[in-house]
Amino acid sequence: MANTWKHDKAVARVEARLDEVKNPVVKEFKRDMSLENIPRDRAYKVDGVHVYADILNIGDILQTNQTEGETCHKRTLRFLNQHYRAVHRILSECDVKRVDFHNQRLHALVFKPYNTEDGAEAKRVHTAVAVAQLMIDVLAETGDTDEKVPAAVLRVGIDTGLSLAVNNGRNGNREPLFLGRPANKAAKRAGGGTSCGIYLTNEARAAIGLKRLDEDKLDSTPLTKSEIAASQEAADLPVDKDYIVEKWREDMKANPIGSFEFTRPTPPLKNLDILKLTPGNSKRMEALSIYGDLDGFTKYVGRNIETKPEDVVKALHVIRSELDSVLQSVMEGRKIRFIGDCIHGLLMEGTAHQTDAEASVTTATLCAAAMHSSFEICIDKLKEAEVDVKGLGLAVGFEYGPMTVTRLGMKGDRVRCSISRGILASEDEQCRCDKDETAIGPSAYKEASRAVRNLFEDDRKATGLRYDEVVDLLAEEDDKTAKATKRAALEKAAPAVVAAMDRPFQPHCKVD
Amino acid sequence: MPDCAAPPTSRLLRELEAVAADFGALIVGRSYSRLTVEVPIQPNSGGRARDRFLIDIDDVGGDLQAREAARDGAGHLPKFCPERHINGDGTFCLFWSEERVVPEDRERALIWFGVLERFLRNQLVAKRFRRWPQGRGRAHGIAAKHQVAAEKLAEAIGGDFAAAWDSGKVRVRHLGNGWQLLRQGQVIARLRDGKRDVATLRRACPFCPPLSNGARLLRNCADHRTPLRDIILEMVAWKKEEEAFNRRLKGVSCCGTLKSCPLGKS
Numbered sequence: 001m002a003n004t005w006k007h008d009k010a011v012a013r014v015e016a017r018l019d020e021v022k023n024p025v026v027k028e029f030k031r032d033m034s035l036e037n038i039p040r041d042r043a044y045k046v047d048g049v050h051v052y053a054d055i056l057n058i059g060d061i062l063q064t065n066q067t068e069g070e071t072c073h074k075r076t077l078r079f080l081n082q083h084y085r086a087v088h089r090i091l092s093e094c095d096v097k098r099v100d101f102h103n104q105r106l107h108a109l110v111f112k113p114y115n116t117e118d119g120a121e122a123k124r125v126h127t128a129v130a131v132a133q134l135m136i137d138v139l140a141e142t143g144d145t146d147e148k149v150p151a152a153v154l155r156v157g158i159d160t161g162l163s164l165a166v167n168n169g170r171n172g173n174r175e176p177l178f179l180g181r182p183a184n185k186a187a188k189r190a191g192g193g194t195s196c197g198i199y200l201t202n203e204a205r206a207a208i209g210l211k212r213l214d215e216d217k218l219d220s221t222p223l224t225k226s227e228i229a230a231s232q233e234a235a236d237l238p239v240d241k242d243y244i245v246e247k248w249r250e251d252m253k254a255n256p257i258g259s260f261e262f263t264r265p266t267p268p269l270k271n272l273d274i275l276k277l278t279p280g281n282s283k284r285m286e287a288l289s290i291y292g293d294l295d296g297f298t299k300y301v302g303r304n305i306e307t308k309p310e311d312v313v314k315a316l317h318v319i320r321s322e323l324d325s326v327l328q329s330v331m332e333g334r335k336i337r338f339i340g341d342c343i344h345g346l347l348m349e350g351t352a353h354q355t356d357a358e359a360s361v362t363t364a365t366l367c368a369a370a371m372h373s374s375f376e377i378c379i380d381k382l383k384e385a386e387v388d389v390k391g392l393g394l395a396v397g398f399e400y401g402p403m404t405v406t407r408l409g410m411k412g413d414r415v416r417c418s419i420s421r422g423i424l425a426s427e428d429e430q431c432r433c434d435k436d437e438t439a440i441g442p443s444a445y446k447e448a449s450r451a452v453r454n455l456f457e458d459d460r461k462a463t464g465l466r467y468d469e470v471v472d473l474l475a476e477e478d479d480k481t482a483k484a485t486k487r488a489a490l491e492k493a494a495p496a497v498v499a500a501m502d503r504p505f506q507p508h509c510k511v512d
Numbered sequence: 513m514p515d516c517a518a519p520p521t522s523r524l525l526r527e528l529e530a531v532a533a534d535f536g537a538l539i540v541g542r543s544y545s546r547l548t549v550e551v552p553i554q555p556n557s558g559g560r561a562r563d564r565f566l567i568d569i570d571d572v573g574g575d576l577q578a579r580e581a582a583r584d585g586a587g588h589l590p591k592f593c594p595e596r597h598i599n600g601d602g603t604f605c606l607f608w609s610e611e612r613v614v615p616e617d618r619e620r621a622l623i624w625f626g627v628l629e630r631f632l633r634n635q636l637v638a639k640r641f642r643r644w645p646q647g648r649g650r651a652h653g654i655a656a657k658h659q660v661a662a663e664k665l666a667e668a669i670g671g672d673f674a675a676a677w678d679s680g681k682v683r684v685r686h687l688g689n690g691w692q693l694l695r696q697g698q699v700i701a702r703l704r705d706g707k708r709d710v711a712t713l714r715r716a717c718p719f720c721p722p723l724s725n726g727a728r729l730l731r732n733c734a735d736h737r738t739p740l741r742d743i744i745l746e747m748v749a750w751k752k753e754e755e756a757f758n759r760r761l762k763g764v765s766c767c768g769t770l771k772s773c774p775l776g777k778s
Contacts, residue, residue, distance in 0.1 A: 004556065004557070004558070005557055006557055006558045006559070007555065007557035007558060007559045008558060008559040009558075010557075373557070450646075450679050450680070451646075454646055455641075464640060464641075466640065467556065467557050468555045468556045468557050468636075469636060469637050469640040469641065471556040472556065472633055472634070472636070472637050473637045473641060473645055476634060476637065476645035476648055477645050477646055477647060477648075478647075485556070486556055489556040489557070489558065490554060490556065493554050493558065494535070494536065494554040495534075496531075496534035496535050496622060496625070496626060496629075497535065497554060497626070497629055497630075497633075499622070499626065500622075500623070500626025500627065500629065500630055501630075503623055503626060503627075504611070505627060505630050505631075505648055506607070506608060506611060506648065506649060506650045507597035507604070507605050507606050507607065507627075507631055507648070507649050507650065508597060508605040508606075508607060508608040508609075508649065508650040508652070508656055509594040509595075509597045509598070509599060509605045509649075509652045509653070510599060510605055510609070510652070510653055
């Protein structure tokens with residue numbers, strides 16, 4: 001399939017998105033406001049405690065079989081489904097907002113009590129710690145030996161402070177998305193190691209009277225048992241582990257998970273209706289997972305949240321809308337979700353029966369290049385509109401392999417989930433990129449055409465990919481998909497150039 | 513300044529002028545033996561061309577020479593870069609002499625102009641990625657003759673070997689007292705210095721499928737024994753001529769626009 005990115009259309013889209021947020025409204029979040037269904041030109045400054053909980057043993061579950069077949073994925077999804085349900089119960093009983101469950105990573109927000117109360121921040125942090133410990137204790141018991149679903153091992157990160165709540169950019173979902181240091185740092189603490197426990201940033205530690213640690217000790221110093229006990233006493237949660245586990249077992253009996261059934265989606269993936277998915281109606285296919293992340297965004301939010309939060313709203317809306325358009329409208333992939341300032345999606349070429357691996361990898365490469373080209377337009381237009389964009393860049397990573405898409409959790413409150421080894425790997429690929437870099441995973445590299453492999457250096461990274469030149473280079477080096485893309489792009493505007501593509505081209509150099 | 517009102521009298525330049533519009537190109541100057549053309553590079557992302565080259569095409573006794581027409585020092589291209597196929601006098605080496613196309617009619621003019629446009633388009637690729645597209649260029653100087661001969665031999669051998677050749681996975685290296693031919697990193701044949709046959713002829717032919725009674729030995733393989741030796745000799749000659757070409761350029765400054773270049777850094 002020849003999917004062509006068009007420069008002028010990208011400019012038009014970006015200008016339209018900028019117009020939608022020309023006068024954003026940013027307010028302090030207060031008691032009488034709602035964090036649900038935030039309009040796209042609005043943001044709330046929320047003083048809250050961000051909790052990120054990573055299920056550490058997800059990788060083990062995915063690796064239990066040598067081959068990553070259906071059984072492996074069914075077991076992984078069942079594992080997550082059981083634990084999502086337990087977490088749902090905990091958060092709703094403790095009045096903590098679930099922001100998102102991004103595969104193995106939960107993001108929750110404690111925003112009560114409000115700052116009108118004395119010592120509100122300390123109370124929020126204590127509540128976060130107590131809820132984190134409750135999750136750890138409950139999830140240690142919500143496995144199922146009969147179904148070979150182990151208990152979950154959690155590592156939790158907590159930070160406190162001001163963040164911006166914005167629309168999460170997802171149809172049919174009301175939850176907000178949070179930007180800023182506390183969400184980012186909590187996630188970093190959760191992802192900062194392989195040991196379980198509860199890890200606080202220095203801001204969170206200071207809020208509850210714990211001494212500061214050196215930055216390099218934060219990821220290796222979990223809260224002690226006595227520190228946790230102190231928080232549990234201060235928080236005085238309305239429920240305990242036994243209550244939650246009992247209620248969870250009742251849920252499981254009354255609403256058994258049922259079997260996971262997979263079918264293959266028919267490409268293009270842009271037509272996949274995620275809202276119709278359930279455990280019994282899940283999708284599984286060989287495909288590309290792609291992550292695009294705004295490099296430098298956390299610092300950018302930190303710099304602007306007090307003085308120019310409107311710039312943050314404009315920049316985020318314009319950039320992520322355009323990345324979404326490139327992935328879905330142009331490349332006909334499927335966006336799974338935004339995770340803060342990061343977009344995650346899937347791409348696939350082929351038929352209803354078989355994925356064309358080489359073509360899929362080329363499409364992902366062209367998608368990455370188009371994202372970088374679009375990002376450049378976004379920055380130019382935002383600068384013209386005098387929006388601060390200093391320090392912002394785009395990092396893209398992708399990987400190939402079997403992928404799953406479904407929705408998990410309680411009926412009526414299901415959360416989309418797309419998990420596999422390749423998805424975890426694609427996120428790792430993006431994480432090793434700086435701004436303006438793109439990284440390709442080893443499986444995608446293996447399936448790639450010679451031209452795509454040539455594009456990436458020995459470390460499987462490329463810098464400065466832009467759509468026009470990437471199409472030309474890949475087509476010149478005989479990549480089939482790129483050649484079809486170039487033909488489709490130029491057949492009307494420059495048919496003589498297209499005709500020349502099929503003729504010999506071997507320049508020489510003779511002069512000494 | 514060339515007289516824009518007077519049409520060129522060169523037949524070859526008239527043929528090129530007639531097809532220029534097919535490529536969106538604009539004639540901005542003409543004289544007896546020169547056309548100056550603005551060549552747009554139509555982007556794959558559509559819209560108006562964002563890059564345009566100003567090119568002088570000179571007819572030198574029936575030999576067409578194209579170069580960037582530098583105006584006030586501004587230009588896209590380095591003055592000399594063998595890796596980007598720009599000769600020492602700034603002319604573009606669009607074809608190896610034995611594969612040259614002469615635009616004597618419309619069809620060949622379209623081919624010639626198509627090569628020029630593609631050459632300029634690839635200059636933009638080289639600028640961004642700091643390398644020339646792989647497999648799109650003849651070896652330098654008279655090494656090209658040996659390269660073409662080796663290509664023909666690879667094509668005649670066919671099969672997996674030809675596929676490996678097309679992927680750039682066939683090479684030679686000197687080790688000990690002779691040369692080795694490698695396919696995808698594996699040694700498949702050896703030719704000792706000064707010898708006329710590959711060593712050893714008692715080995716299995718690397719290109720023939722196994723027979724029911726075992727592998728066909730090279731000494732019995734009429735199809736491949738000689739081509740195998742010849743391809744090594746051509747590849748060795750190719751390598752040596754390129755090294756000689758690079759030695760002749762010693763002391764010449766590298767333009768610094770590509771990641772890797774035999775001229776090295778200036």
